[in-house]
């Protein structure tokens with residue numbers, strides 16, 4: 001992989017989020033200087049998704065996790081804007097419904113997982129069950145502690161079935177979050193997004209960081225790696241995610257299926273005859 005490999009968590013590595021600079025812009029000066037590259041990777045995304053859909057054999061699962069305002073919606077917009085809606089889907093994981101809560105924590109994730117040929121983006125994911133659930137003591141420690149291994153097993157099952165899993169933590173500082181909250185407060189088109197609960201969660205920032213560090217350290221595997229994406233600059237965040245997705249899809253060696261029909265015969269007998 002390119003210079004983006006610095007954002008990839010090696011299996012078994014102990015993550016310290018303080019060591020990642022959320023304001024990183026890679027080798028780009030600014031958004032304008034990166035515009036050609038952004039367009040290039042969007043175009044590659046489009047072509048590779050077409051191939052994935054046509055091949056109808058493998059699938060792609062993108063998990064997005066972030067603190068509020070980290071940019072999950074922005075990434076979803078950017079990545080999906082480049083793709084054919086036929087073959088793509090977003091699954092948003094909120095507080096479990098009664099039905100979801102009546103099952104094991106992976107049930108809803110498994111139901112939402114991509115079918116062959118499909119791209120699915122998880123807006124939040126099964127990781128909430130070792131993040132918000134841990135921070136708020138919603139289950140005993142023994143229960144959430146066992147989940148890291150259960151998640152690894154679940155993801156290995158999906159990977160063994162041909163699902164490429166890529167997991168992104170969109171990294172912003174707590175100051176950046178406060179400034180984005182302020183923007184939301186002032187902008188009538190964004191005010192609907194803000195709630196008192198957002199400010200209450202901020203108070204637990206360091207507990208969330210500890211929970212994220214454990215999740216990233218314990219669940220980054222060869223089959224389903226975690227990436228820490230510097231997300232202070234929205235354009236860089238979008239570019240980095242798009243480029244990592246492209247590089248992994250390129251690595252799959254996707255192929256258009258061979259025609260099953262007798263093309264020569266169709267050309268001569270049917271096509272010529274339909275003029």
Ligand code: ATP
Nearest residue numbers: 068069073093094095096123124128129132133193
């Ligand atoms: P937005 O950017 O629109 O705020 P969001 O993903 O934060 O998007 P919300 O409806 O605001 O959506 O929040 C969903 C909430 O559900 C989050 O606070 C999340 O932590 C919580 N949640 C998700 N999964 C679980 C879970 N398994 N148990 C408890 N809470 C959960």
Ligand code: MG
Nearest residue numbers: 068069193198
């Ligand atoms: Mg929210």
